[in-house]
Amino acid sequence: MRGIAWRRVLTQNIRSVGSLARWAVRRTHGVREGDQPVPYTGPQTAMMYGLLFVAVVETVMLALLIPWPLVHRILLVLDVYTVLMVLALHAGCVTRPHVVGADGSLRIRYGTLLDLRIDADRIASVRVERRYPDGKLIQYDPADDGILDLVVGGQTTVRVELTAPVTFVRPLGGEGRARVIRFHADRPELVTRATADATARARARGRPVS
Structure with a gap:
């Protein structure tokens, strides 16, 4: 069961990242001719961009405050991953109404x-x-x-x-x-x-x- 859960999480993350490309070209997933897409991201949009802002500010602040290059690189990778996942999650919701x-x-x-x-x-x-x-x-x-x-x-x-x-x-x-x-x-x-x-x-x- 645990292995299945990890595979599903990995698959969902890959699909979410793929949604970024679909979002960039303004294409939706699973909406055929004659269908009516119904968006649902309105209440979460401000929160998502707020999280992105916090992550970017944190990255800049840590770059200024942490004197150890290795630690800074590790935290930079984690922050970039966080930004990517937040964007990908939101893109998945926008492109999959x-x-x-x-x-x-x-x-x-x-x-x-x-x-x-x-x-x-x-x-x-x-x-x-x-x-x-x-x-x-x-x-x-x-x-x-x-x-x-x-x-x-x-x-x-x-x-x-x-x-x-x-x-x-x-x-x-x-x-x-x-x-x-x-x-x-x-x-x-x-x-x-x-x-x-x-x-x-x-x-x-x-x-x-x-």
Whole structure:
């Protein structure tokens, strides 16, 4: 299990760094023609740039204060790595938005850490619900068929209730099952409107909603 966790962390870091190139050319991942991308990075952007500023200031200050070249080089490498990882994490979130599919399906993500796909026929309801939970970014309560909270900037804005639980993979490889997913979207009303519109279009064409 520990080996699987380390492999997942390494894979996530590689994908996040790869997101920097995608971010530079303004390309998104996993958004097809007819899909509606839904950004969610608004509440965390200022915090991310704040962390970058602190890391750069720390690097400059240590260069001035530490007289030992070897120690300075080691700390410089660590600071550069920190800056790269913060940028890569944010780039992963920007380039991997939530997605409302053309068929009414939902793809809920947080960078490279979590990617949950929900078919339209599994969705019982989608509504705007603002909450401000404390604690971790990803919170999971297996009681009552499972509740998954994906918190960004200390808040969630959308609640999705399903007709049956779906299985998802947690960041370190463990599995969970959730019947209620609460997540943040910068424009939560866009999720509800786009999901309803996509489902209506699919039914008007006489195609099964899936």
